[in-house]
Amino acid sequence: MKTDPPRAANGGNGATKCEISASFQHSSPGYLPVSFKIALLGAGRVAAQLAPALARAGHRVVAVWSRQAASARAVADPLGAAALHGPAPDLRRAPAADLYLLAVPDDAAAAVLAAAQWPAGALVAHTSGALPLAVFAARPEVRGAVFYPLQTFSPGRAIDWPQVPLCLEAADADGLAVLQQVAASLSQRVLLVASVPRRQLHVAAVFASNFTNHLLGLADALLTEAQLPADLLTPLVRETVDKALRNPPFQVQTGPAIRHDAATIATHTAALAAHPRWQALYTQLTASIQASAAAPGPGPAEPG
Amino acid sequence: MKTDPPRAANGGNGATKCEISASFQHSSPGYLPVSFKIALLGAGRVAAQLAPALARAGHRVVAVWSRQAASARAVADPLGAAALHGPAPDLRRAPAADLYLLAVPDDAAAAVLAAAQWPAGALVAHTSGALPLAVFAARPEVRGAVFYPLQTFSPGRAIDWPQVPLCLEAADADGLAVLQQVAASLSQRVLLVASVPRRQLHVAAVFASNFTNHLLGLADALLTEAQLPADLLTPLVRETVDKALRNPPFQVQTGPAIRHDAATIATHTAALAAHPRWQALYTQLTASIQASAAAPGPGPAEPG
Incomplete structure (x- = not known):
């Protein structure tokens, strides 16, 4: 990155x-x-x-x-x-x-x-x-x-x-x-x-690879439930990842969390009511995005 | 996908x-x-x-x-x-x-x-x-x-x-x-x-795009902390995403969570002690991966 x-x-x-x-x-x-x-x-x-x-x-x-x-x-x-x-x-x-x-x-x-x-x-x-x-x-x-x-x-x-x-x-x-x-x-x-930074690198790799794959799996499962085509998110995922690999990801964050769009977040949370575990992940990832944006250092460059 | x-x-x-x-x-x-x-x-x-x-x-x-x-x-x-x-x-x-x-x-x-x-x-x-x-x-x-x-x-x-x-x-x-x-x-x-499946699609897009970007941001932050090169994860991320877009992601899940590798998970959790929010995300995403693998339907095809 x-x-x-x-x-x-x-x-x-x-x-x-x-x-x-x-x-x-x-x-x-x-x-x-x-x-x-x-x-x-x-x-x-x-x-x-x-x-x-x-x-x-x-x-x-x-x-x-x-x-x-x-x-x-x-x-x-x-x-x-x-x-x-x-x-x-x-x-x-x-x-x-x-x-x-x-x-x-x-x-x-x-x-x-x-x-x-x-x-x-x-x-x-x-x-x-x-x-x-x-x-x-x-x-x-x-x-x-x-x-x-x-x-x-x-x-x-x-x-x-x-x-x-x-x-x-x-x-x-x-x-x-x-x-x-x-x-x-x-x-x-x-x-x-050395061993200590390598362990940190491995934790980073788990977030970037294993956990990212799981998020793509959740998205795939949600599409299946809605009877939508399985490949519908492909252009979005490719653009998101390409952008994140060419910029510091926190600076190119988009979506309802970083916008503090409470109405959309509430709509999404309600839509996940049948999946309490995914709903909890949604809530925790939303909070983490908002906390990262509020942290000191370079913040997100979110237009408008 | x-x-x-x-x-x-x-x-x-x-x-x-x-x-x-x-x-x-x-x-x-x-x-x-x-x-x-x-x-x-x-x-x-x-x-x-x-x-x-x-x-x-x-x-x-x-x-x-x-x-x-x-x-x-x-x-x-x-x-x-x-x-x-x-x-x-x-x-x-x-x-x-x-x-x-x-x-x-x-x-x-x-x-x-x-x-x-x-x-x-x-x-x-x-x-x-x-x-x-x-x-x-x-x-x-x-x-x-x-x-x-x-x-x-x-x-x-x-x-x-x-x-x-x-x-x-x-x-x-x-x-x-x-x-x-x-x-x-x-x-x-x-x-x-229609409106209901579109809302579901939008939730899926938030997982696949906004939340994925955030995970890549966490990985980037962990690399920075360890004074490792910012682009070190690029080949891993590209391979992970390409694989997830060409297969059902739950079926190509890898990593310590899906292997139930308790020792590595404990090592990683300890390494995140200075970041309680990221540590909680690590724990919750690990549990979600394990729950998805245990769910009925096509499970992960994890060799050895």
């Missing part, structure tokens, strides 16, 4: 993060892309998109682990990787890798980390926005790291990897150097983001 | 609405586009976009009224229209029009309707999603109608009029015929939508 001049396009270079030029690895003459051996733990939505992208970028996916054999094979076989399965991945019996990427749901990561048998000194990066680097504290025999791709992954949808921000963190400089090279081979947008 | 086969692309043809082919006015041989004389009441965001679009479509904008003389002139002068101003528009002194379009904020519409002096039998259409046709009941000397463009209008942003759904309603068949011809000259998407 683009903002006013005081806020630099790349957000400045505080201690918490810095943006890495994708060309950093081209700095020495005679540069050749580095090919790493990579093992993937997990065979879900993230791993299924990451594995072939890594192979296309010139790396060798040497192993894929999943609880289920069929899931592991589905990701491993097309790449000629070893397929491991079972409750506790024993990576000491798998082909050695320069980097072990843990791509399992956040609520499974701790259990997989605890159950796995790692080669001594293995570089292990999780791919979560929410988990701190400190999740590796219980496994001092590995070098912990974070490789967080800031995107939503769904089966059957192609990912534009060069545009996906990759947020990196590592416990040691050598580990970070490996992550940087792997990341730069996939994406033009590589950043160092 | 596209849905499964049982739901037709044009939503069926219930009593509440029907979709009109943009080509209906071409049905008679020797057809020529009809040019109407149109007066605009209001000179805000909607009128400022509507007036030149009507002129480009071949109509004659004969008058523009606003409370402020400068506002009226800004819209009227480029089109050679009469500029009227003052608290109570006296349309009997303005050039006669086939259609009077009321494009003022919803909370001002009743006052303008009450204050205006109309030529007897004037066809007057408001442009609001929220106001019923019944707002004209107090003015029996005019023929009431609705001409609701389903889009968000902002200064400086070009509107793709052929894609803007125009939702029509009229008290009489002759009035509806005029609206249909004007609408079809602007847009390929013209629908008859």
